[in-house]
Amino acid sequence: MANTSTFRRTALAGVAALAAIGFAGSAWAQKTKLTVYTAIENEQLEPFKKAFEGDNPTIEIAWVRDSTGVMTAKLIAEKDNPRADVIWGLAASSIGLMASMGMIEPYTPAGAAALKPIFKSGKNPETWVGMDAYLAVLCFNTAEAAKGKKAKPTSWADLTKPEYKDSIVMPNPASSGTGYLTVAGWLTIMGEEAGWKFMDALHQNVAQYLHSGSAPCVQAAKGERLMGIGFDMRGASEKTKGAPIDLIVPKEGLGWEMEVTAIMKGTKNLEAAKKLADWSASLKANELYGKYYAIVANPAVKSMPANYPADGEKLMAKMDVEWMSKNRTRILAEWTKRYDSKSAPKKQ
Amino acid sequence: MGLSRDDLVMRAGLVVLAGLLLLIVGLPLWALLAKGFEDGDGRYVGLANYVSYFSTPAMFNSALNSFHVAAVSTAIVVPVAFLYAYALTRAVLPARWLFQGISLIPIFAPSLLPGLALVYLFGNQGFFKVLLGGSSIYGFDGIVIAQVFYCFPHATMILVTALATADARLYEAADALGASKLRVFFTVTLPGAKYGLISAALVVFTLVITDFGIAKVIGGNFNVLATDVYKQVIGQQNFSMGAVVGMVLLAPAALAFVIDRMVQRKQVALLTSRAVPLIPRPKAGRDLFFTVFCSIIAAGILAILGMAIWGSLIKYWPYNLSLTLGNYYFANFDANGWDSYFNSLRMAAGAAIVGTAVMFVGAWLNEKTRGFGIVRGVVQLLAFLPMAVPGIVLGLGYIFFFNAPDNPLNFLYATMAILVINTVAHFYTVGHLTATTALKQIDPEFESVSASLKVPVWKTFGRVTAPICLPAILDIAIYLFVNAMTTVSSVIFLYASDTKLASVAAVNIEETGATAAAAALCVVIVITSAIVKTLHLLADRFLLGRLQAWRRR
Numbered sequence: 001m002a003n004t005s006t007f008r009r010t011a012l013a014g015v016a017a018l019a020a021i022g023f024a025g026s027a028w029a030q031k032t033k034l035t036v037y038t039a040i041e042n043e044q045l046e047p048f049k050k051a052f053e054g055d056n057p058t059i060e061i062a063w064v065r066d067s068t069g070v071m072t073a074k075l076i077a078e079k080d081n082p083r084a085d086v087i088w089g090l091a092a093s094s095i096g097l098m099a100s101m102g103m104i105e106p107y108t109p110a111g112a113a114a115l116k117p118i119f120k121s122g123k124n125p126e127t128w129v130g131m132d133a134y135l136a137v138l139c140f141n142t143a144e145a146a147k148g149k150k151a152k153p154t155s156w157a158d159l160t161k162p163e164y165k166d167s168i169v170m171p172n173p174a175s176s177g178t179g180y181l182t183v184a185g186w187l188t189i190m191g192e193e194a195g196w197k198f199m200d201a202l203h204q205n206v207a208q209y210l211h212s213g214s215a216p217c218v219q220a221a222k223g224e225r226l227m228g229i230g231f232d233m234r235g236a237s238e239k240t241k242g243a244p245i246d247l248i249v250p251k252e253g254l255g256w257e258m259e260v261t262a263i264m265k266g267t268k269n270l271e272a273a274k275k276l277a278d279w280s281a282s283l284k285a286n287e288l289y290g291k292y293y294a295i296v297a298n299p300a301v302k303s304m305p306a307n308y309p310a311d312g313e314k315l316m317a318k319m320d321v322e323w324m325s326k327n328r329t330r331i332l333a334e335w336t337k338r339y340d341s342k343s344a345p346k347k348q
Numbered sequence: 349m350g351l352s353r354d355d356l357v358m359r360a361g362l363v364v365l366a367g368l369l370l371l372i373v374g375l376p377l378w379a380l381l382a383k384g385f386e387d388g389d390g391r392y393v394g395l396a397n398y399v400s401y402f403s404t405p406a407m408f409n410s411a412l413n414s415f416h417v418a419a420v421s422t423a424i425v426v427p428v429a430f431l432y433a434y435a436l437t438r439a440v441l442p443a444r445w446l447f448q449g450i451s452l453i454p455i456f457a458p459s460l461l462p463g464l465a466l467v468y469l470f471g472n473q474g475f476f477k478v479l480l481g482g483s484s485i486y487g488f489d490g491i492v493i494a495q496v497f498y499c500f501p502h503a504t505m506i507l508v509t510a511l512a513t514a515d516a517r518l519y520e521a522a523d524a525l526g527a528s529k530l531r532v533f534f535t536v537t538l539p540g541a542k543y544g545l546i547s548a549a550l551v552v553f554t555l556v557i558t559d560f561g562i563a564k565v566i567g568g569n570f571n572v573l574a575t576d577v578y579k580q581v582i583g584q585q586n587f588s589m590g591a592v593v594g595m596v597l598l599a600p601a602a603l604a605f606v607i608d609r610m611v612q613r614k615q616v617a618l619l620t621s622r623a624v625p626l627i628p629r630p631k632a633g634r635d636l637f638f639t640v641f642c643s644i645i646a647a648g649i650l651a652i653l654g655m656a657i658w659g660s661l662i663k664y665w666p667y668n669l670s671l672t673l674g675n676y677y678f679a680n681f682d683a684n685g686w687d688s689y690f691n692s693l694r695m696a697a698g699a700a701i702v703g704t705a706v707m708f709v710g711a712w713l714n715e716k717t718r719g720f721g722i723v724r725g726v727v728q729l730l731a732f733l734p735m736a737v738p739g740i741v742l743g744l745g746y747i748f749f750f751n752a753p754d755n756p757l758n759f760l761y762a763t764m765a766i767l768v769i770n771t772v773a774h775f776y777t778v779g780h781l782t783a784t785t786a787l788k789q790i791d792p793e794f795e796s797v798s799a800s801l802k803v804p805v806w807k808t809f810g811r812v813t814a815p816i817c818l819p820a821i822l823d824i825a826i827y828l829f830v831n832a833m834t835t836v837s838s839v840i841f842l843y844a845s846d847t848k849l850a851s852v853a854a855v856n857i858e859e860t861g862a863t864a865a866a867a868a869l870c871v872v873i874v875i876t877s878a879i880v881k882t883l884h885l886l887a888d889r890f891l892l893g894r895l896q897a898w899r900r901r
Contacts, residue, residue: 042683069582077744175582211578242668
């Protein structure tokens with residue numbers, strides 16, 4: 001029986017798919033289909049699309065979503081024949097890289113004047129405008145800490161204490177944007193020399209360098225590790241789901257990154273793309289971002305999603321985006337030499 | 349020697365095949381690998397990238413680690429798979445079909461699944477953590493365990509094909525001459541399966557070398573070449589260095605190609621036109637041993653699958669172990685919900701149908717065409733390449749090649765068709781090897797006789813060759829289907845807004861921390877492939893009963 005029902009389901013799906021193509025085809029005839037590349041979280045796709053299309057009934061968003069690294073690689077690989085019209089929700093550093101390759105259509109969206117200055121590219125017209133900021137925080141598992149009688153750290157310096165040996169995970173800066181902004185954040189706050197010295201000490205306690213910015217807080221949430229250094233929103237959403245973790249903002253300050261909007265050069269739907277860019281900078285859009293992020297571009301939006309650390313915005317390091325991209329190769333080479341190969345064995 | 353009409357037709361077919369492979373394998377790969385000779389701005393820099401890559405000590409470590417992990421995994425998988433395949437083909441097992449089915453489960457599962465299951469079983473919160481005696485699952489041991497699980501069906505499939513066709517007369521002769529069992533094994537059985545054994549070893553070795561999924565989830569700080577590609581391409585968008593590592597990864601494939609050519613020259617057809625098929629007869633001691641052996645292996649596979657199923661029903665690992673079906677409402681975890689699953693079904697069906705036809709006809713052309721060595725060599729090389737190419741490299745190569753503004757084929761980009769083509773290309777090697785192994789066991793006398801009877805070669809193909817090889821043809825179709833259901837690393841760059849696949853969705857869901865939902869989607873994929881495989885086994889039994897009746901006496 002299982003076999004026949006599978007066949008029927010497959011056949012039905014096939015028919016349904018054909019029908020859907022037919023109907024959608026006629027409905028799209030009047031609508032502009034805008035291909036939007038993004039790395040925003042899965043759960044945000046539907047609400048963002050609905051809200052924009054509600055205000056712009058003639059435009060339809062077709063999302064292509066994956067992680068920041070995959071989307072950036074895909075965008076750059078498609079450089080000679082771009083398929084995206086708009087990028088809505090990708091790291092500012094990725095867009096910065098693409099802008100330097102001449103892939104971005106400069107445009108200052110209608111509501112840009114109202115946004116905080118750091119959430120703008122500073123060019124005229126703007127190459128990108130920001131949506132929200134995310135921080136590399138510390139996700140600390142209180143249940144595991146109670147079992148192992150481990151104290152709760154309050155600063156980066158605390159993490160170098162011997163009691164945390166092999167209990168910290170963080171993203172590998174060579175594989176993850178969050179990893180790089182964490183490292184760049186330390187170098188900015190502490191200065192180069194002290195920053196590397198701190199990382200040398202931290203290395204003794206790091207169990208693993210992971211390949212994504214989400215994974216460390218997920219591992220901490222599931223008790224795989226005592227703590228993870230990673231992307232704040234992931235930690236907050238795990239806590240909301242019931243994970244016994246605290247999100248800690250170390251008192252020295254911390255690295256951060258923005259999600260931004262930009263228009264692709266060469267888009268065939270420039271008018272519609274501009275409408276999306278305008279909307280993405282509007283107060284209404286910022287209120288929507290505020291449902292998920294504590295720090296958004298429009299200063300009028302005061303938001304605090306569930307389980308976010310309270311004092312994150314105050315402690316954001318003064319990151320120099322240009323310095324970060326210019327020194328990236330050098331910093332990663334140094335980091336890799338020190339921590340990512342067997343030539344840098346740990347003290348046992 | 350003049351060329352007959354048959355020769356001309358087959359040579360033309362071979363040229364078309366070579367052109368097709370060039371289009372779906374060679375050129376896309378070159379589109380990316382050529383970037384290894386350019387700097388970030390696309391200027392030609394000769395070998396500068398290679399020099400800088402080879403002068404970093406980390407690279408040497410990764411290469412050594414890759415080699416180490418692949419060698420150990422191969423040394424474990426091939427003997428185990430050989431014994432398992434031997435049991436399936438040469439012993440009388442109770443519920444043989446069940447053992448055969450279970451052996452294939454790992455291939456039904458996205459590589460995420462063993463990773464997740466091993467963390468549940470042996471991770472820091474795992475049930476059996478004590479069994480590891482204080483060492484960690486994250487690292488070398490974890491990679492090897494997961495790779496053995498993941499590669500086992502690949503090797504078993506090749507070895508079953510190699511052992512399935514044997515000439516009973518050889519065994520009768522050996523028996524009559526009073527040869528010991530051991531001697532028969534080493535002088536008849538092993539040589540007969542030699543081509544299959546070497547193929548299996550080459551396939552497992554290259555699979556492990558190129559796999560990234562397992563190393564990512566469970567590898568810890570154990571760097572391998574495939575994670576190096578990821579760091580360069582995804583982490584740093586440095587396509588030039590990614591291309592350099594990708595090129596280094598081709599070395600094992602080149603080696604495999606050379607070895608294959610050498611072995612092939614010595615291979616003789618096993619199934620001569622006068623062969624008598626070998627049917628295993630019951631023998632208590634041997635059958636008991638193999639039943640126990642296969643049960644242990646099957647139990648290990650089922651434990652990993654069972655853990656994943658249980659994990660998919662858990663509310664919040666490890667702090668709330670109450671059960672829920674909520675993780676199967678995929679719309680709560682991924683905007684595409686169940687749509688991506690139906691996309692996967694369509695893509696897998698397409699890949700199975702198109703891919704099997706191309707691979708089998710292609711392997712036949714390549715095996716049976718007389719002379720024309722250069723083109724056959726080109727086809728063989730292109731058929732071997734995909735196995736050695738990490739999915740990331742092939743996927744990016746597809747963007748560069750099929751998205752180029754001046755490529756007349758660029759209408760294919762961002763369609764379902766490109767996903768099908770990419771998947772067929774990516775899994776070409778094993779399908780080609782399976783078909784070749786099956787074809788090699790058929791005596792060329794069939795063709796000679798047909799030729800002397802003035803029967804056109806394609807009639808022999810349709811009436812003799814294809815029916816004899818039908819089990820292998822079905823195997824290839826199923827192999828393509830199940831791999832299309834699980835493939836991630838290449839298609840992740842190629843799906844469009846309406847063609848997202850379930851395997852990609854599972855990775856995305858896992859990244860958001862919804863481990864249970866990711867496990868649930870993996871389980872749905874496994875069950876789908878298991879159902880398809882059950883249908884296959886039923887079809888196989890029916891077809892074997894009709895078309896393969898000649899094998900029995």
